[in-house]
Each structure stands twice: as structure tokens, then as C-alpha cells.
Amino acid sequence: MALTLNSAAELLARHHLLREVIHDGSWTRGASGIDGADAPFASVTYDTRTVAEGSLLVCKGRFRPEFLDGCDDKGLAAYVAETDLSEHSHAPGLIVDDARKALSLLAAEFYGRPQDELTVIGITGTKGKTTTAYFTQAVLNAHSGGRCALFSSVDNCLDGHTYFESDLTTPESLDAFRMMREAVSNGMRYLVMEVSSQAYKVHRVYGLTFDVGAFLNISPDHISPIEHPTLEDYLYCKRRITANSRTLVLNARAAHADLIREDAAAAGVPVRDFALLDAAPAGAGDASEGPSAVAWPADVSHDSYLMRLDGRDLGRYRLHLVGDFNYENALAAVTIAHAAGVGADEIETLHAMEPTRVSGRMERYRDEASDTDVIVDYAHNYTSVKALLDFVDARYGARRPHITLVAGSAGNKAYDRRREIVEAAQDRIARFVFTAEDTDTEPYADICRDMLSFVTNPSVATATILDRVEAITDALADARSHAERTDVVLIIGKGHERWIKDLNRHVPYEGDDHVVERLLNA
Numbered sequence: 437m438a439l440t441l442n443s444a445a446e447l448l449a450r451h452h453l454l455r456e457v458i459h460d461g462s463w464t465r466g467a468s469g470i471d472g473a474d475a476p477f478a479s480v481t482y483d484t485r486t487v488a489e490g491s492l493l494v495c496k497g498r499f500r501p502e503f504l505d506g507c508d509d510k511g512l513a514a515y516v517a518e519t520d521l522s523e524h525s526h527a528p529g530l531i532v533d534d535a536r537k538a539l540s541l542l543a544a545e546f547y548g549r550p551q552d553e554l555t556v557i558g559i560t561g562t563k564g565k566t567t568t569a570y571f572t573q574a575v576l577n578a579h580s581g582g583r584c585a586l587f588s589s590v591d592n593c594l595d596g597h598t599y600f601e602s603d604l605t606t607p608e609s610l611d612a613f614r615m616m617r618e619a620v621s622n623g624m625r626y627l628v629m630e631v632s633s634q635a636y637k638v639h640r641v642y643g644l645t646f647d648v649g650a651f652l653n654i655s656p657d658h659i660s661p662i663e664h665p666t667l668e669d670y671l672y673c674k675r676r677i678t679a680n681s682r683t684l685v686l687n688a689r690a691a692h693a694d695l696i697r698e699d700a701a702a703a704g705v706p707v708r709d710f711a712l713l714d715a716a717p718a719g720a721g722d723a724s725e726g727p728s729a730v731a732w733p734a735d736v737s738h739d740s741y742l743m744r745l746d747g748r749d750l751g752r753y754r755l756h757l758v759g760d761f762n763y764e765n766a767l768a769a770v771t772i773a774h775a776a777g778v779g780a781d782e783i784e785t786l787h788a789m790e791p792t793r794v795s796g797r798m799e800r801y802r803d804e805a806s807d808t809d810v811i812v813d814y815a816h817n818y819t820s821v822k823a824l825l826d827f828v829d830a831r832y833g834a835r836r837p838h839i840t841l842v843a844g845s846a847g848n849k850a851y852d853r854r855r856e857i858v859e860a861a862q863d864r865i866a867r868f869v870f871t872a873e874d875t876d877t878e879p880y881a882d883i884c885r886d887m888l889s890f891v892t893n894p895s896v897a898t899a900t901i902l903d904r905v906e907a908i909t910d911a912l913a914d915a916r917s918h919a920e921r922t923d924v925v926l927i928i929g930k931g932h933e934r935w936i937k938d939l940n941r942h943v944p945y946e947g948d949d950h951v952v953e954r955l956l957n958a
């Protein structure tokens with residue numbers, strides 16, 4: 437049914453969000469007395485710059501009243517706001533307690549509740565969301581003949597195979613429901629989406645119930661004035677996925693897993709858990725005991741893993757994306773896909789993520805002549821840098837490689853990352869090259885200086901080269917000039933991104949992967 441002023445007011449009242457309707461100086465509890473209250477809105481927007489004839493505008497976040505000036509002339513039909521804005525518009529105003537919650541509910545209705553026509557999967561966690569989302573999409577595409585959409589922090593995909601760059605990890609609610617409708621129109625049956633803690637904090641998924649929600653892990657990150665005030669708040673936001681899911685997939689090894697199980701029990705949500713093991717489980721795999729899905733290394737070099745789901749052996753997995761943590765992500769994807777309806781006997785389907793690549797994650801390059809391996813990866817906090825170095829240890833340990841880490845850290849947010857990246861690496865590498873990463877207003881030089889100040893190990897060499905291309909060039913030149921040693925150069929935090937954020941703007945950047953390819957092919 438089309439969204440009208442009347443049905444919007446009723447919807448918001450039903451969700452206890454509507455305070456009053458303001459129009460022509462009169463304040464009422466409903467909209468039924470207003471002319472045109474049953475006319476369908478032509479569009480819904482949260483940006484005055486896109487207001488057109490018949491638009492409903494939702495004023496949220498750092499909206500400023502003066503943005504509304506001139507909107508009546510563009511045909512604004514009504515606005516939703518947390519305060520009376522009638523000095524700036526003659527259109528009817530739906531005044532609400534929380535405009536972001538209102539936006540999500542109204543968007544779902546405007547687009548005809550597309551979530552009801554999809555099996556929707558939401559994935560949260562500090563690390564591995566993107567990779568697990570791509571892996572899950574690969575499995576569900578294999579299961580459904582290519583009918584799985586994806587919202588990720590790298591790309592979105594609305595037809596199962598065409599990818600376009602995304603802005604946020606979790607889209608703004610209005611954009612999410614619009615894209616869901618497009619996915620349904622394209623014949624999609626499944627949607628896999630990453631759910632950031634911010635998404636819960638700012639109600640981008642308000643009112644959305646996931647058919648399958650997944651909680652991968654939690655480690656300290658995202659604490660800053662523009663993200664979460666505390667770790668408790670960060671975890672609390674992520675925990676909200678549990679009560680908003682029909683089934684929860686849980687990493688049994690995640691910190692606070694017991695608390696998440698308590699959340700699930702309180703909300704009556706069934707849990708399917710998974711665990712990455714160090715070695716084969718004892719016994720023949722009694723499905724009634726232990727986690728629903730397990731995986732363990734199939735060989736000493738951890739080049740492949742064996743998996744078991746509900747007591748059934750799924751065989752050997754050999755992923756294109758190396759690293760034990762990626763086997764954990766693959767195991768999560770198997771458990772999620774199974775919870776979403778893929779049978780444990782669909783063995784080939786459950787292996788569909790093996791060739792999957794994720795741009796900018798564990799991309800490997802080799803210069804044979806100088807015995808130099810280069811890895812471009814998206815690690816940018818303690819857990820991911822540790823996981824990356826654990827992989828390097830497992831793969832190269834015996835060869836005692838000379839390891840260089842090219843890294844910066846984000847400006848204006850997640851300040852702890854600067855110390856944590858250094859702490860995770862300094863006793864395990866030979867040299868740091870500190871360089872630019874994304875920032876709003878903090879100068880790159882200050883961030884690098886902070887990172888340098890956390891280096892306490894006197895035997896690790898350091899350099900600061902602010903220009904990121906020059907930093908990579910220097911690290912590679914140094915490695916390649918030492919043909920007598922095995923070198924591993926790790927370039928982290930930007931992956932395949934073709935921009936770098938400075939002064940709050942995306943400035944064009946060649947991309948870590950391209951820089952490496954160019955230098956190695958020169």
C-alpha cells in the first residue's frame with residue numbers, strides 16, 4: 437500500500453514515535469484532517485537537495501533548519517523532524533521522538549517491505565564481516581543460481597553479479613530499503629549485509645529482523661567521540677543483532693560468547709555456533725555435542741582445512757584467500773548458509789567460496805629474483821594485525837623473513853588503533869614504514885608521530901614517509917635490494933581503495949594493489 441501522510445502518521449504513532457502533527461499553526465495527534473493526507477508520496481528523502489514534487493523529507497542527524505528554506509517551492513509534501521520547523525516550511529510536519537528510527541520505518545513501508553520478499557542475512561563483528569559476507573554470497577549464489585544480493589563495506593551488488601562501490605559498511609536505512617527493492621525486482625532471493633555497530637547506534641537497521649544474524653567476534657575498536665564512547669557501548673550496539681534475528685549464528689570462541697547466548701535465550705532466538713579448532717576434534721563427530729560446525733587444519737602448514745557441519749564431514753577446503761582467519765570466515769559462511777536453508781548434504785555448494793577473492797584482502801605478490809613476497813591487506817587494528825602476523829609466522833617462520841610493515845592509522849577516530857597496531861607488530865617485524873591513511877582534519881604527520889611514539893622495541897627500525905606511494909616504493913626497494921634474505925612486505929589499511937581521505941574529502945589515490953603491481957612489473 438502506498439505511503440501517504442495519513443499512513444505515515446499512523447505508522448509512527450503505532451511505533452510510539454509520533455509526538456504531534458503540525459500544519460497551518462494547528463497541532464493534532466493525527467493527519468486525517470489535512471488536505472491531501474491520502475495522496476501517495478512520490479519519493480522519500482533525507483536530503484533537501486533532492487526534494488521534488490510530492491517528496492516526504494526526513495530531517496535527521498546534523499540537519500540544519502535552514503536547509504529547508506526553498507523546499508516548498510520544489511513541491512515538498514511533508515517533513516518528519518524532531519522539532520517544529522514550520523518557520524522554514526508550510527508543509528505539514530510529523531514531529532517525532534527519533535527521526536532516524538522514523539526514517540527506517542517509513543523507508544521500509546515506502547518501498548513495500550522488500551525484506552519480506554528476501555531471506556535477509558546480517559553479519560556483525562569487529563573483523564571478518566566483509567570477507568564472510570562475500571563467502572556467504574558465493575555459497576548462496578551457488579545454491580540459488582546467482583540470486584543473492586550483497587551490501588558490504590567494499591561493494592554493493594543487487595543482481596548477484598554486478599558490483600559497485602559502497603559508501604558505508606551498512607547503508608543508511610532509506611538507501612538500504614531502496615536497494616532491497618531493486619534487488620527483489622532483479623529476482624534476488626537472498627541478501628547478505630554487513631551490520632556495523634554504528635548501524636545500530638544510529639538506527640540504520642531499525643525495525644529490520646534478520647532471518648539469520650551472525651556475530652563473528654568483538655575486540656576493542658571504534659572508540660572515539662564520533663563512534664562509541666566506550667567498549668561497553670560498542671559491544672552493546674553489536675549485541676543488538678541477536679534480538680533482531682530469527683536465528684543467530686555465533687562464533688563459540690568470540691569474547692563474550694556467553695553473554696550473547698544469554699541475549700539469545702532471553703529473546704527466544706535459536707543459536708547455531710561454530711568454532712575454528714587447532715586440531716581434529718576427538719570422537720567421530722557426535723552432532724549433538726559441541727559447536728554445530730567446526731574446522732581444523734588439514735596439514736601442518738595450514739594450507740587447507742577440514743570442516744564438519746552437524747556431524748557431517750564436508751571435506752577439505754583450500755581457499756584462495758590464505759590465513760587461518762579466513763578459514764574461520766569460511767566456516768562462519770558455511771554455518772550461516774546452512775541456517776539460511778542450504779542443506780548439509782549440498783557439499784559442492786558449501787565449497788563455493790574456495791576461489792572467492794575480496795578486493796584488498798590478502799592479495800599476494802612475489803618478486804622471485806629478490807625472494808620478496810608482498811601482501812596487500814586491510815588489517816588496521818590490533819586483532820587483524822596480529823592475525824596477519826600469525827599467518828606470516830605460520831607460513832614463513834622457519835625461513836626467518838625480514839618483515840616490513842607499511843601502515844598508517846585513521847585520523848579523528850578509533851585513536852587506540854595507533855598504539856595497538858604498533859604493539860601488535862613491533863616485536864615481530866624488522867621495520868615500520870609509517871605513512872598516510874584516511875583522516876578528516878588530523879594531519880597525517882601527527883598520526884605518524886603518535887605511532888612512532890609508541891615504538892618501544894629498540895631493535896625495530898622505523899621510517900616515516902607521508903606520501904603513501906613513496907612509502908610503498910621505499911619498502912619494496914629496500915626488500916628488493918637484499919636478494920640474500922627472504923623479505924615479506926606487508927602493506928595494510930587501504931587495500932584496493934582508489935582514494936585516500938584527507939580534510940574530509942576523498943582524494944584520488946592509485947591503490948596499494950596497483951602501486952605494488954606497477955613497481956614489481958617495472
Ligand SMILES: CC(=O)N[C@H]1[C@@H](OP(=O)(O)OP(=O)(O)OC[C@H]2O[C@@H](n3ccc(=O)[nH]c3=O)[C@H](O)[C@@H]2O)O[C@H](CO)[C@@H](O)[C@@H]1O[C@H](C)C(=O)N[C@@H](C)C(=O)N[C@H](CCC(=O)O)C(=O)O
Pocket residue numbers: 482483484485496497498499500503589603604605606607608632633634635638658662663
Ligand atoms: C554518525 C553517522 O551515522 N553519520 C552518517 C549520517 O550523518 P548525518 O545524519 O549526521 O548526516 P550529515 O551528513 O551530517 O547531514 C545531516 C543531514 O542533512 C542533510 N542535508 C545536508 C545538506 C543539505 O544541504 N541538505 C540536507 O538535507 C543530509 O543529507 C543529512 O541527512 O548520515 C550520512 C548519510 O545520510 C552518513 O554519510 C554519515 O556517515 C558518516 C560520514 C560516517 O562516516 N560514519 C561512520 C562513522 C560510519 O558509520 N561507519 C560505519 C563503519 C564501521 C565499521 O565498519 O565497523 C559504517 O557503517 O559505515
Ligand SMILES: Nc1ncnc2c1ncn2[C@@H]1O[C@H](COP(=O)(O)OP(=O)(O)OP(=O)(O)O)[C@@H](O)[C@H]1O
Pocket residue numbers: 561562563564565566567568589605761762764765796797798813814815816819820821823824
Ligand atoms: N576472522 C578474522 N579474525 C581476525 N582478523 C580478521 C578476520 N577476518 C579478516 N581479518 C583481518 O581484518 C581485515 C579486514 O577484514 P574484513 O574486511 O573481512 O573485516 P571487516 O569486519 O569488514 O573489517 P572493517 O570493519 O574494518 O572494514 C582483513 O584484511 C584481515 O587482516
Ligand SMILES: N[C@H](CCC[C@H](N)C(=O)O)C(=O)O
Pocket residue numbers: 589605816846847873874875929
Ligand atoms: N581507513 C579506514 C578504514 C575504515 C574501515 C571501516 N570499516 C572502519 O572500520 O572504520 C578508516 O578508518 O578511515
